[in-house]
Amino acid sequence: MAPPRQLLSLLLLWWIPSTTAGPLRPRILADTNRDGVVNQRDDAGKQHWTPGRGAIFLPNIGDSSHRCPVADLTGKPLSNHELSSCHDSSGDLLPPSSTRYAAPLLTLPLPHVSDEAEGRIYTEPAHASNRVRLFWNETDVMTGYSSVWAVVNRQVTFNATTLRKGISLALDGRELVTDSKVWDGSITVVFEVTDRNRTVRDSVAMKQAPVLLHHHLQRAEVVLSSAAGDNRTIGSAWQAHFLRGVEDAVGGDMPVVLFNQTTDRTDIWAQDFLEPGYASMPGPEGPVSIRVLLRSAQSTREAGRQVFSQLRSAGIGGFQPGPGSGFGWEEINSGGNIETIPPYTSRSGKRWPTGRVVMGTHFGTYPAESMTTFLRSQGTQTPLFIEAGWLVIGHVDEMVQFLPTNATSLGFTVAIADTTAAISLLRTANASGHGDTPFLSYTGDATPDELTVFLDPNMLLPNTTISTVLADPTFHETQVYAQKYLDQNLRLLLREIPLQENDILRVPTLFKDATYPWPAMPDGLPRRLNLPHPGEKQLKAMVPQALNGLVLGNGKYVAPKQWGPVVQGRDIFADAVEKVYAKVGMQVKWVDDYMTHHVRGGEVHCGTNALREMGAWWEGE
């Protein structure tokens, strides 16, 4: 009985050293040296992929021809899974519009093969093969024109004519790496040629680019916010006012795109229902990148579907967290609870060339596994956890921010909310005889609606003054409580990031105790907000929280208008905040979010988002 063909070829590969294989020496190349072109220089070490060298390919998950539907033929909305499953690589076509996202490979011409020679090109291992697509540029020999990218698999054989000319190939990913235990993105492309009695193989190792989350050293290219529906919608007049403010602050520096596809028109929290990321590979004219927008792990949060229904397009795809964890709409799983430390080397010497994700835990509760596993599986920005359970919403973006600066050798610094700085502003004003100044200067309409759950009319009374606030023991208890966790989290960050105490920017912030027995959601779904942990409080910002703003990366910082005490014609909070950001060369652009966001549980950052520049991550490896 003849041995199976594969076994035979394996044996030949194993036992016949290439020197005795004579002139039959098939070679397949990809962009192993990452210079954007495939050529002989890619031959060395191509079979062994390392973070510093090795060919990269992209998950080709955009929708370049807008073919993906959002509803079925009866008009019923697709399920989350169905919605996310359609994209450019969900079929077997590589249309010209998405060719640029496929990584090039080629086989070198084999001019000396006999007429009987036969070649095969396929991917290994088997469990990875159906996660990628391989195409060859099938040239129409009659016209000499390349006609079409045809799928290549084990069944496709290449004849002597084709082998002699060399084969131009393209490979892309059909899916994201969601769990590295299942697949870490690695693939081997094998080129196997049989000529007369010999079979010789060559191969090249490739790996799918990790999905990276943006950090603030990357400039914003597009600002996102939410149109939040029409005039019948709760709060929509406020949202229109907010959006005018954002437009003015951005000032035409970049487009402002508004989410406008959701049926839940109250979801104005553009920071929270998605987290923008990207994947890149080298190309001949610089990196080729595709945006990968992570929908939050909040399966019933309708607004997250806009990742697919509105933004998915050429060069933009989405990640739908899998089933299991992340059901419902819990605040711990919002995008506002996902921030990124820019690139650094830790105190213990570990390099984080693409930075590192920071997420908040809520007293032992972690964000959804579908998201944390996804982030860990990218292998580059493994999350660091800090405590956010002391906040009623509980997001990292309510306490810490990473700001670009040339003042530190890392190129960035940490800004942190600070109650001490804020109290001292009040004390100074009181000491200079301004104790009777109203604590807040907001004088606009403050008519409540169903979602202004944190609106406290007492805060706006003229007899709530600097001195009455300072005289309130509960106020001080609350600040001490907040500062304990702020200090704890800063210590944790500084044990990791080699910055000094005096590098840290302290943004004056005051908190209010908003501990509240959250009612069950009317739809019977899990509660959005956790019940307070026994013995703990749940706080939110008392004055619009300056740190919760949008870093554009061009020296502008879009922050919530303070409405702090006005002493001698100056808002003392606004002045202090401007001074802090001026230290890192940032000019604050104030946007009034008092009624849109502040009294609904967030601020400017929560209500906006940004698509940022996408870098050549491999250069740091």
Ligand SMILES: *[C@@H]1O[C@H](CO)[C@@H](O)[C@H](O)[C@H]1NC(C)=O
């Ligand atoms: C096929 O490959 C050649 C050479 O790389 C390229 O010029 C041509 O555009 C490709 N054809 C298609 C259909 O992309």
Ligand SMILES: *[C@@H]1O[C@H](CO)[C@@H](O)[C@H](O)[C@H]1NC(C)=O
């Ligand atoms: C070899 O393959 C090419 C591409 O499939 C085809 O166009 C050509 O006719 C084949 N040549 C022979 C001699 O079979």
Ligand SMILES: *[C@@H]1O[C@H](CO)[C@@H](O)[C@H](O)[C@H]1NC(C)=O
């Ligand atoms: C294979 O072919 C070579 C010459 O081309 C010959 O020397 C060798 O004996 C052959 N081997 C087998 C197993 O037929």
Ligand SMILES: *[C@@H]1O[C@H](CO)[C@@H](O)[C@H](O)[C@H]1NC(C)=O
């Ligand atoms: C919404 O309100 C604005 C301002 O009041 C008005 O100009 C516009 O026509 C209204 N749109 C709808 C759809 O009612």
Ligand SMILES: *[C@@H]1O[C@H](CO)[C@@H](O)[C@H](O)[C@H]1NC(C)=O
């Ligand atoms: C939604 O926003 C997009 C821009 O992203 C715009 O092209 C489209 O017309 C808007 N749709 C509606 C219904 O306003």
Ligand SMILES: *[C@@H]1O[C@H](CO)[C@@H](O)[C@H](O)[C@H]1NC(C)=O
């Ligand atoms: C840091 O310095 C570089 C080079 O002078 C400059 O391009 C960049 O804008 C500076 N960044 C900041 C945040 O000041």
Ligand SMILES: *[C@@H]1O[C@H](CO)[C@@H](O)[C@H](O)[C@H]1NC(C)=O
């Ligand atoms: C503040 O004024 C309101 C009415 O304007 C009054 O009800 C309240 O008691 C006053 N509070 C204090 C602390 O004086």
Ligand SMILES: *[C@@H]1O[C@H](CO)[C@@H](O)[C@H](O)[C@H]1NC(C)=O
């Ligand atoms: C505020 O200032 C007044 C007058 O200077 C002083 O009596 C009072 O003790 C101060 N209050 C606080 C809390 O510092």
